[in-house]
Amino acid sequence: MKRNVKQNNRSVGAVYEQAAGYYLEQNGYELIEYNYRCRDGEIDIIAKDGDCYVFCEVKYRSGRQAGNPLEAVDQRKQKKIFRCALYYTVQHGIEDAQCRFDVIGVEGTEITHIKNAFVG
Template sequence: MGGIFLNKRAIGSEYEKRAAAYLEQCGMCILEYNYRIRSGEIDLIARDGRYLVFVEVKYRANSHLGTPLEAVDARKQKTIVRTAQCYLLQHGYSAETPCRFDVIGIDGEQITHVKDAFWGG
């Protein structure tokens, strides 16, 4: 069972790297990969101009379980927002720091980037 988790983790890391390369091509600067706290994780944290961007990356080999973007439901969004708040506090950002929550869906070889995918308030 542990091998299956490690394999899924390795696959996830590979797609996160692909998403990061895509974001860098779009002019964003990757600040952190896999920011983790006990209650959650953020796949990528990037800078896009004046915005601090928290990015969730979802991959699907096929659409049997729905699209990658559909996987970021309200519960997942809430976890990402709480985790982002901890990141801001830990790294000394002010409450006025402009932030955005993006989702990158990778469906096979197709990358879909949704900027401002959900609201953090």
């Protein structure tokens, strides 16, 4: 049973990640990759904003009672994203590239994009 719940959460998450990706494209970003996985975790979206690599965490909430989606990216999650981003830059030979960490919150049909949401 737990496996089905996890599968459903991933399916739902994928829909909102696609919406966030579309939002980024509409705002001039180049999408590089969805769901980059490494041993330390996962990055929902990797994109480029000009010469800057943007590592995005997408958070969805169905309503206000579930809390603000941006608050869900706690310090532990930030560290995991940072470690994945570091691994990605080394793996792709772009260690010296400019990078930033954004959070995209999806609440119903509203998208909130926080640039430089945290520092690695």
